[in-house]
Amino acid sequence: MAFFSCRGCWNERPDAYHAMSELAHATLARLGTMLDRREVSAVELATLYLDRIERHRGLNAFLDVRPEQTLAQARTADQRRARGETGALLGVPIAHKDVFVTRDWHTTASSRILEGYASPFDATVVDELARAGMVCLGKLNCDEFAMGSSNENSAYGKVRNPWDRDAVPGGSSGGSAAAVAARLAPIASATDTGGSIREPASFSGVTGTKPTYGRPSRWGMIAFASSLDTAGLLTCTAQDCALAFNAMLGFDPKDSTSVDRPKEDFTRSLALDLSDLRIGVPTEFFAAGLEPEVDAAVRAALREYEALGAELVDVSLPNAALGIPVYYVVASAEASSNLSRFDGVRYGFRAKQYDDLVDMMCKTRAQGFGAEVKRRVLVGTYVLSHGYYDAYFLQASRVRRIIADEFQRAFKRCDVIAGPVTSGVAFGFGEKSADPVAMYLADLYTVPSSLAGIPAMSIPCGFGRLGRPIGLQLMANHFDEARMLGVAHRYQCATDWHARVPRGY
Amino acid sequence: MSLKLADVHRIAHLARIEITDAQAQETAKQLNDILALIERIARVDTAGIVPMSHPLDGVQRLRPDAVTEIPDRERTMSNAPAQRDGLFLVPRVLE
Numbered sequence: 001m002a003f004f005s006c007r008g009c010w011n012e013r014p015d016a017y018h019a020m021s022e023l024a025h026a027t028l029a030r031l032g033t034m035l036d037r038r039e040v041s042a043v044e045l046a047t048l049y050l051d052r053i054e055r056h057r058g059l060n061a062f063l064d065v066r067p068e069q070t071l072a073q074a075r076t077a078d079q080r081r082a083r084g085e086t087g088a089l090l091g092v093p094i095a096h097k098d099v100f101v102t103r104d105w106h107t108t109a110s111s112r113i114l115e116g117y118a119s120p121f122d123a124t125v126v127d128e129l130a131r132a133g134m135v136c137l138g139k140l141n142c143d144e145f146a147m148g149s150s151n152e153n154s155a156y157g158k159v160r161n162p163w164d165r166d167a168v169p170g171g172s173s174g175g176s177a178a179a180v181a182a183r184l185a186p187i188a189s190a191t192d193t194g195g196s197i198r199e200p201a202s203f204s205g206v207t208g209t210k211p212t213y214g215r216p217s218r219w220g221m222i223a224f225a226s227s228l229d230t231a232g233l234l235t236c237t238a239q240d241c242a243l244a245f246n247a248m249l250g251f252d253p254k255d256s257t258s259v260d261r262p263k264e265d266f267t268r269s270l271a272l273d274l275s276d277l278r279i280g281v282p283t284e285f286f287a288a289g290l291e292p293e294v295d296a297a298v299r300a301a302l303r304e305y306e307a308l309g310a311e312l313v314d315v316s317l318p319n320a321a322l323g324i325p326v327y328y329v330v331a332s333a334e335a336s337s338n339l340s341r342f343d344g345v346r347y348g349f350r351a352k353q354y355d356d357l358v359d360m361m362c363k364t365r366a367q368g369f370g371a372e373v374k375r376r377v378l379v380g381t382y383v384l385s386h387g388y389y390d391a392y393f394l395q396a397s398r399v400r401r402i403i404a405d406e407f408q409r410a411f412k413r414c415d416v417i418a419g420p421v422t423s424g425v426a427f428g429f430g431e432k433s434a435d436p437v438a439m440y441l442a443d444l445y446t447v448p449s450s451l452a453g454i455p456a457m458s459i460p461c462g463f464g465r466l467g468r469p470i471g472l473q474l475m476a477n478h479f480d481e482a483r484m485l486g487v488a489h490r491y492q493c494a495t496d497w498h499a500r501v502p503r504g505y
Numbered sequence: 506m507s508l509k510l511a512d513v514h515r516i517a518h519l520a521r522i523e524i525t526d527a528q529a530q531e532t533a534k535q536l537n538d539i540l541a542l543i544e545r546i547a548r549v550d551t552a553g554i555v556p557m558s559h560p561l562d563g564v565q566r567l568r569p570d571a572v573t574e575i576p577d578r579e580r581t582m583s584n585a586p587a588q589r590d591g592l593f594l595v596p597r598v599l600e
Contacts, residue, residue: 363523
């Protein structure tokens with residue numbers, strides 16, 4: 001049998017390989033149990049996933065893979081277990097979105113301007129998960145500086161959707177979503193600024209969770225829009241997310257916007273009784289333009305919750321549709337400021353020919369940034385420029401509060417809010433890339449909760465047009481992740497959408 | 506209002522991004538589309554509403570002004586496009 005990368009003995013025996021393929025479909029929770037029982041070692045798991053990454057390179061989900069570093073971490077995890085250490089994550093592999101800086105893998109944020117960048121330190125999120133024993137498989141492709149909804153804005157090529165190679169995986173965390181969907185990793189880190197975890201989770205048929213703003217550390221996460229950027233996870237299940245959040249979320253003195261709260265157990269509400277639960281359904285999330293299959297799948301999921309005992313209540317978020325214009329003022333303004341550090345002086349790419357210092361910076365940024373990044377930096381520069389700051393930036397910041405306050409009013413009537421993640425299933429390559437505004441509108445239903453800083457997630461709830469996955473969005477109030485994950489987990493106990501794996505993986 | 510070619514050149518210079526006339530034409534159209542989308546917030550009555558700059562209304566936390574870690578200078582400098590004697594090199598700015 002000619003597998004092109006044979007690192008483990010199972011590769012030589014197709015029947016044994018089949019068993020290993022099933023192992024790769026296991027949840028993080030199951031892998032942790034198997035490691036605990038010594039049914040598999042961390043080195044065997046790392047080898048298994050490295051083989052799958054190599055075999056499915058065509059997805060272009062990974063940007064940097066270094067088997068020797070991964071295996072060294074896996075050996076350390078096995079040694080820790082041999083010494084008697086335990087832990088749900090100890091020895092379980094993870095892959096990181098390329099916006100988290102890592103010492104042992106290059107970090108580019110999928111931008112040419114950071115090609116080959118070797119960080120002197122690890123991001124806090126990477127560090128916390130490594131301390132819990134997670135083994136890093138490598139770095140994941142994404143939209144450049146996390147700006148995009150299709151992963152087509154990467155300087156290192158598009159990522160394919162494992163469910164349909166003609167479809168985008170979503171963005172900006174497209175590599176993270178594709179990797180988990182294809183089971184090239186049981187879990188992947190990601191970031192969400194306006195929907196960059198939930199939209200790809202929905203498009204790629206996996207579970208994607210953004211916690212409350214300020215809960216995960218932003219230290220070492222390459223900044224896009226600092227008042228919105230939130231680290232989160234792509235996983236196979238809500239339970240897996242809860243297990244990893246226990247290690248990943250917590251106060252970080254190195255992040256000035258980190259929220260100082262005690263650690264909590266995010267698995268504590270997985271056995272939640274839904275008979276006391278009120279689910280708010282915002283009428284504005286079922287507006288014209290929603291694909292009928294998405295509408296039907298989301299409504300079926302809501303009926304499933306009713307069958308499980310929950311009560312549905314209508315809520316209203318009248319200004320949610322203004323989330324998109326508010327977002328493109330606030331996020332672009334913050335991006336223009338954050339990305340000023342890329343000037344060709346201290347790190348990264350520098351233009352080859354230039355006249356003087358300013359010309360060097362102008363040419364470096366013109367050649368180093370992709371089209372979408374430049375557009376947003378220009379929009380941000382304009383809305384912050386003299387004479388326009390009040391009309392654009394301050395006005396957007398005020399409307400942002402109106403949207404956030406509407407969520408608070410809604411949460412007086414319900415415990416969680418549910419609705420679609422996107423108005424349609426994954427679109428095809430090139431379908432929206434020529435029209436920035438059409439691409440921006442893909443985030444219509446994800447941006448409002450980002451602006452409010454509340455936790456939100458997408459869980460698989462069916463398939464729509466062309467057999468492409470559909471996600472159900474759940475949103476909860478600030479610091480109510482545990483309950484939101486419990487609500488998702490109850491659905492995943494009653495349905496099997498989340499357990500489907502695309503054919504060929 | 507709609508951005509003219511000269512506006513795009515001015516903004517691009519403020520953002521330190523070189524732009525050709527041909528690129529500025531295309532960019533003007535795209536930026537005007539985006540600004541048309543953004544204009545929708547102008548109609549909202551926001552009298553008396555405090556701008557929201559942090560989702561939890563957090564304020565900048567300060568820490569004691571003390572050395573907490575020593576950067577790895579060699580590794581940090583290894584990313585520099587041009588350097589000499591541990592210093593970043595840029596084109597001459599003073600004659």
